[in-house]
Amino acid sequence: MADTDVKELTTDDAPVKARGLEGVIALESKLSSIDGQKGELIYRGYDINDLAEGACYEEVVYLLANGELPTQEELDDLRQQLRNERVLPTPIMDILRNVPDDAHPMAVLQTTVSALGQYDAEANDMNEAANRRKAVRILAQIPTLIASFDRLRKGKEPISPLDHGSMAYNFLYMLNGEEPGEAAERIFDVCLVLHADHGLNASTFTGRVIGSTLSDMYSAIPGSIGALKGPLHGGANREVMRMLLEIDEQGADPAEYVKQKLAEGERVMGFGHRVYKTMDPRAAILRDMVKELSEKEGEMKWYEYSMAILETMREDKGIDPNVDFFSASTYYQLGLDPDLFTPIFALSRTAGWTAHLLEQWADNRLIRPRAEYVGPKDRTFVPLSER
Amino acid sequence: MADTDVKELTTDDAPVKARGLEGVIALESKLSSIDGQKGELIYRGYDINDLAEGACYEEVVYLLANGELPTQEELDDLRQQLRNERVLPTPIMDILRNVPDDAHPMAVLQTTVSALGQYDAEANDMNEAANRRKAVRILAQIPTLIASFDRLRKGKEPISPLDHGSMAYNFLYMLNGEEPGEAAERIFDVCLVLHADHGLNASTFTGRVIGSTLSDMYSAIPGSIGALKGPLHGGANREVMRMLLEIDEQGADPAEYVKQKLAEGERVMGFGHRVYKTMDPRAAILRDMVKELSEKEGEMKWYEYSMAILETMREDKGIDPNVDFFSASTYYQLGLDPDLFTPIFALSRTAGWTAHLLEQWADNRLIRPRAEYVGPKDRTFVPLSER
Numbered sequence: 214m215a216d217t218d219v220k221e222l223t224t225d226d227a228p229v230k231a232r233g234l235e236g237v238i239a240l241e242s243k244l245s246s247i248d249g250q251k252g253e254l255i256y257r258g259y260d261i262n263d264l265a266e267g268a269c270y271e272e273v274v275y276l277l278a279n280g281e282l283p284t285q286e287e288l289d290d291l292r293q294q295l296r297n298e299r300v301l302p303t304p305i306m307d308i309l310r311n312v313p314d315d316a317h318p319m320a321v322l323q324t325t326v327s328a329l330g331q332y333d334a335e336a337n338d339m340n341e342a343a344n345r346r347k348a349v350r351i352l353a354q355i356p357t358l359i360a361s362f363d364r365l366r367k368g369k370e371p372i373s374p375l376d377h378g379s380m381a382y383n384f385l386y387m388l389n390g391e392e393p394g395e396a397a398e399r400i401f402d403v404c405l406v407l408h409a410d411h412g413l414n415a416s417t418f419t420g421r422v423i424g425s426t427l428s429d430m431y432s433a434i435p436g437s438i439g440a441l442k443g444p445l446h447g448g449a450n451r452e453v454m455r456m457l458l459e460i461d462e463q464g465a466d467p468a469e470y471v472k473q474k475l476a477e478g479e480r481v482m483g484f485g486h487r488v489y490k491t492m493d494p495r496a497a498i499l500r501d502m503v504k505e506l507s508e509k510e511g512e513m514k515w516y517e518y519s520m521a522i523l524e525t526m527r528e529d530k531g532i533d534p535n536v537d538f539f540s541a542s543t544y545y546q547l548g549l550d551p552d553l554f555t556p557i558f559a560l561s562r563t564a565g566w567t568a569h570l571l572e573q574w575a576d577n578r579l580i581r582p583r584a585e586y587v588g589p590k591d592r593t594f595v596p597l598s599e600r
Numbered sequence: 601m602a603d604t605d606v607k608e609l610t611t612d613d614a615p616v617k618a619r620g621l622e623g624v625i626a627l628e629s630k631l632s633s634i635d636g637q638k639g640e641l642i643y644r645g646y647d648i649n650d651l652a653e654g655a656c657y658e659e660v661v662y663l664l665a666n667g668e669l670p671t672q673e674e675l676d677d678l679r680q681q682l683r684n685e686r687v688l689p690t691p692i693m694d695i696l697r698n699v700p701d702d703a704h705p706m707a708v709l710q711t712t713v714s715a716l717g718q719y720d721a722e723a724n725d726m727n728e729a730a731n732r733r734k735a736v737r738i739l740a741q742i743p744t745l746i747a748s749f750d751r752l753r754k755g756k757e758p759i760s761p762l763d764h765g766s767m768a769y770n771f772l773y774m775l776n777g778e779e780p781g782e783a784a785e786r787i788f789d790v791c792l793v794l795h796a797d798h799g800l801n802a803s804t805f806t807g808r809v810i811g812s813t814l815s816d817m818y819s820a821i822p823g824s825i826g827a828l829k830g831p832l833h834g835g836a837n838r839e840v841m842r843m844l845l846e847i848d849e850q851g852a853d854p855a856e857y858v859k860q861k862l863a864e865g866e867r868v869m870g871f872g873h874r875v876y877k878t879m880d881p882r883a884a885i886l887r888d889m890v891k892e893l894s895e896k897e898g899e900m901k902w903y904e905y906s907m908a909i910l911e912t913m914r915e916d917k918g919i920d921p922n923v924d925f926f927s928a929s930t931y932y933q934l935g936l937d938p939d940l941f942t943p944i945f946a947l948s949r950t951a952g953w954t955a956h957l958l959e960q961w962a963d964n965r966l967i968r969p970r971a972e973y974v975g976p977k978d979r980t981f982v983p984l985s986e987r
Contacts, residue, residue: 218615219614219615219616219972220615220616221617221618222617222618222622222623222624224622227605228605228624229607229608229616229623229625230607230608230609230625231624231625231626232627233627233812233965234624234626234967234968235609235611235968235969236609236615236616237609237615237621237626237970238615238969239969239970239971240619240972241971242971243974243975244971244975245973246973246975255977257976257979258978258979259979259981268981272984282982282984282987283987285984288984304698304699308695308715311691311694311695312691312718313718313719317723317724319819320717323822324711327707327711327714327826328695331699331703331707331708331711336704336707337704413970415812415968418809418967419809419810419823422802422806422809423802423806423823423826423827423830425620425802426802426827426829426830426832426835427830427832428827428829429707432706432707432710432825432829432830433826435710435822436810436822436823436826439714439815439819439820439823440809440813440815440819440823441813441815442813442815442816442819443810443811443815443819445814445966446966448813487968488970579620579802579833580620580805581621581800581874582621582622582625582626582800582805583623583626584627584628584629584631584799584800585627585629586628586630586632586799587629588629588631588644588645589630589645591645592644592645592646594654594669596654597654597655597670597672597675598672600670
């Protein structure tokens with residue numbers, strides 16, 4: 214989309230109606246750019262392929278928040294700040310201990326991130342420096358929240374976070390109780406890089422709408438988490454895995470399985486995207502990673518099911534997979550529970566959510582569209598006794 | 601705004617850019633309509649003046665959710681459902697007991713509404729009937745959450761909800777420990793009616809964006825609460841009271857106080873509205889109520905300060921007060937703490953939030969605008985060791 218094609222609405226113009234806000238530009242951003250025709254995603258001017266290959270997640274966190282890739286010193290400093298904030302306040306751990314074992318992990322994440330604000334003395338301080346510190350705290354504590362919840366529901370004690378290692382390394386350690394191998398850490402780290410930001414998706418947009426009222430970061434991020442939970446957004450990766458597991462359990466032919474779903478008018482999760490008209494570049498990176506991981510572990514079936522589904526969807530519907538499609542089998546091959554896939558997406562996207570909030574507040578404007586009223590008009594009120 | 605003036609965007613059109621989404625219609629709604637030129641607000645076709653005079657809050661809850669005013673039998677049934685759901689699950693009361701006394705009431709409300717979902721077996725059931733039951737539960741429990749939090753932070757035991765009485769009556773009882781007089785109940789009930797819905801404001805819009813991913817009600821409402829907390833939205837009524845109290849403490853002349861604020865380039869809260877170009881009809885209703893309440897109690901100063909500020913703002917800036925301006929002194933005269941004003945706004949608006957979610961899900965479409973990327977392009981990645 215060339216900038217010259219964009220029509221800017223002035224107060225003199227007639228209102229524009231766009232259901233779902235498709236085709237509407239709500240704000241300007243310097244964070245990430247998606248070229249749906251070319252299948253291109255950039256963060257702060259850097260191509261996602263370069264970042265996935267050459268940068269770790271913490272570098273991307275720094276890049277999104279500051280606009281530049283960090284020097285070694287800046288990166289070390291950020292890493293140390295993140296490590297310093299990994300431990301949860303005791304009352305938050307108490308909430309996690311009391312949550313029912315069958316609670317939805319995204320619901321628990323929403324509740325506890327919201328609760329974290331009550332133990333942060335800077336929660337309502339809207340100074341930029343305070344907001345940057347809060348962004349680091351939230352990002353550092355989300356992995357501990359997810360891992361602690363997962364262990365508690367399995368009847369295990371939470372594992373205290375390490376005071377060393379990357380976010381990817383520490384998270385896998387807190388989840389499994391053993392330090393991860395280099396390959397697992399690297400793959401997981403790349404997944405975090407790939408999911409860190411993606412334009413004005415529904416959860417990021419939610420956060421910016423909340424932030425635009427000058428509400429605080431601990432109030433906005435739970436809104437983003439709530440949006441990401443939805444199956445039309447982050448919840449899709451869990452649904453993709455559910456499908457792959459169902460195919461495996463039934464011993465079904467993946468292509469036939471998908472054809473039948475389509476014939477029944479059902480949605481096949483992990484395909485299509487409002488913005489990409491070609492293959493999502495993140496899906497391509499993940500596809501290659503799943504293949505490599507599968508070959509290494511000598512377990513090709515998830516990759517094979519995925520490729521068979523991909524071919525069928527391309528042939529029958531002409532649509533390509535999105536990031537959720539291959540992240541499902543990647544996480545599964547890493548030994549992660551399917552219902553943690555969306556919380557892990559949240560973990561990664563917190564980098565984008567918090568950076569978008571900083572950007573929103575640097576030049577704030579309330580985000581408030583209108584609804585078109587299509588209901589009855591001029592009704593005469595009838596008192597209760599006469600109804 | 602006549603419908604004929606609206607331009608509907610098609611996929612062939614160039615993207616439209618509208619910062620803050622001003623002038624953009626994001627969806628169709630049958631819930632409420634605002635005529636900013638005439639200063640008119642209607643719910644489901646009924647004028648807000650008629651509803652404030654003739655209907656109680658529970659009738660409005662029914663109207664917003666169902667599109668029709670209830671018969672006596674339908675109203676009795678809804679009232680009974682609401683009464684049945686007033687008691688909080690024990691683990692929620694435990695969370696409230698552990699919250700720091702100085703926590704922000706809106707933050708606590710967000711955390712606990714999110715947590716309620718973990719104790720509702722229907723939390724993730726997206727069936728319409730289940731969603732309607734959840735709307736009733738959330739609406740019934742929010743007053744108990746607010747009143748219990750307020751008592752606990754004051755070192756008092758929470759008061760169990762009554763199994764009779766209106767929402768207004770029961771809430772004031774749980775807060776103060778004594779049954780309210782008829783006048784207080786009536787005034788408070790009118791306040792609930794006035795704040796129940798208001799088009800696609802930022803908190804309602806937030807809820808619909810979250811809901812549009814097919815996330816659930818317990819995930820969406822906390823997002824709305826987060827948005828309402830902001831001083832550019834629901835947080836304004838608390839700021840208005842802060843100003844009135846400051847004027848009183850300083851013994852300042854209200855008109856001079858406001859002139860000085862304006863001269864210093866500060867914002868005077870409770871004035872102006874993106875939609876109303878004349879006086880907000882809710883402000884007019886509340887103004888008359890504050891006057892009556894003040895005369896009855898023989899304490900005119902808050903009304904007098906307010907009117908002096910109103911005149912000054914009209915003369916100097918040509919802008920009218922909005923609903924927050926007079927709700928502040930109304931709630932204060934009813935003996936409510938200023939930092940509960942926004943939670944009470946949330947209590948009332950939950951009627952609108954939940955009805956908007958039901959409407960969203962009845963004909964869902966993902967709400968996802970775009971951002972215009974204005975950052976750097978085509979940057980060459982430099983590895984960490986070379987930075």
